[in-house]
Amino acid sequence: NTLLSLKQVGKTFSNGTVALQDMSLDVQEGSFVSLLGPSGCGKSTALKIIAGLGNLTTGNMTWPTATVDQLGRPDHEISFVFQEPTLMLWATVFDNVWLPLRLKGVKKKAARAAVEEALEMVGLQDFATSYPRELSGGMKMRVSIARALVTRPKLLLMDEPFAALDEITRSKLNDDLLRLWQKMNWTVIFVTHSVFESAYLSDRIVVMAARPGRVVADIAVDAPYPRG
Ligand code: ADP
Numbered sequence: 240n241t242l243l244s245l246k247q248v249g250k251t252f253s254n255g256t257v258a259l260q261d262m263s264l265d266v267q268e269g270s271f272v273s274l275l276g277p278s279g280c281g282k283s284t285a286l287k288i289i290a291g292l293g294n295l296t297t298g299n300m301t302w303p304t305a306t307v308d309q310l311g312r313p314d315h316e317i318s319f320v321f322q323e324p325t326l327m328l329w330a331t332v333f334d335n336v337w338l339p340l341r342l343k344g345v346k347k348k349a350a351r352a353a354v355e356e357a358l359e360m361v362g363l364q365d366f367a368t369s370y371p372r373e374l375s376g377g378m379k380m381r382v383s384i385a386r387a388l389v390t391r392p393k394l395l396l397m398d399e400p401f402a403a404l405d406e407i408t409r410s411k412l413n414d415d416l417l418r419l420w421q422k423m424n425w426t427v428i429f430v431t432h433s434v435f436e437s438a439y440l441s442d443r444i445v446v447m448a449a450r451p452g453r454v455v456a457d458i459a460v461d462a463p464y465p466r467g
């Protein structure tokens with residue numbers, strides 16, 4: 240099933256910058272799509288449009304299998320993971336992961352099972368009462384991923400999530416992300432400028448070029464080995 244369909248989407252910012260031109264993309268449920276390209280080719284702009292954090296200027300975006308509101312937003316959960324983990328430094332790991340549920344009015348007690356499960360999924364079950372300052376960069380990213388997972392999103396958007404991490408940490412997170420993706424049957428759109436990362440993680444690589452931002456290749460990757 241097609242989860243999301245972009246048809247000739249364009250984005251021109253009010254200062255005249257054409258960030259995206261004629262981007263068409265159908266994302267299948269359960270797929271792992273990488274958006275690969277140099278800085279400034281519109282990857283983040285595309286992700287923000289998909290997340291509903293920015294408007295498109297031309298073209299359209301549809302969610303064929305979801306019910307949408309008046310603004311065209313789907314009724315299912317979309318989670319966003321940024322390069323910066325953006326954790327609340329004064330709050331415990333547990334409270335950081337609880338946040339998206341809390342914003343929906345779920346009390347701490349009722350959220351406990353879901354938060355603990357999310358922490359377990361990223362291997363941080365023993366760190367619920369720790370504070371972000373006590374954690375390494377990789378662990379902070381894991382908290383950020385747990386926070387994205389706790390709402391059980393149908394679509395996970397990741398914007399160069401591991402770019403600031405060292406190679407070993409990054410490689411472990413890549414492996415763990417692949418395992419989670421296979422286990423949970425998520426749809427993931429992963430922005431990167433690493434050719435290696437896109438080839439390692441995704442079953443589809445969408446290559447973009449800049450000035451103006453546009454899609455120049457759309458490649459199905461059939462890995463001959465089981466991934467994850
Ligand atoms: P929109 O057309 O979606 O309303 P705007 O052009 O108004 O977006 O810009 C949104 C915000 O991004 C503004 O606060 C603007 O100052 C900021 N901004 C402007 N140029 C850049 C840039 N090159 N990169 C990132 N942010 C920028």
Ligand code: ADP
Nearest residue numbers: 252254256258277278279280281282283284285
């Ligand atoms: P990428 O994520 O591939 O590095 P972006 O989507 O961030 O690229 O940016 C695409 C282009 O749009 C760049 O030229 C960038 O400077 C410009 N841009 C991004 N955000 C804004 C903004 N808010 N206002 C004006 N220009 C922007």
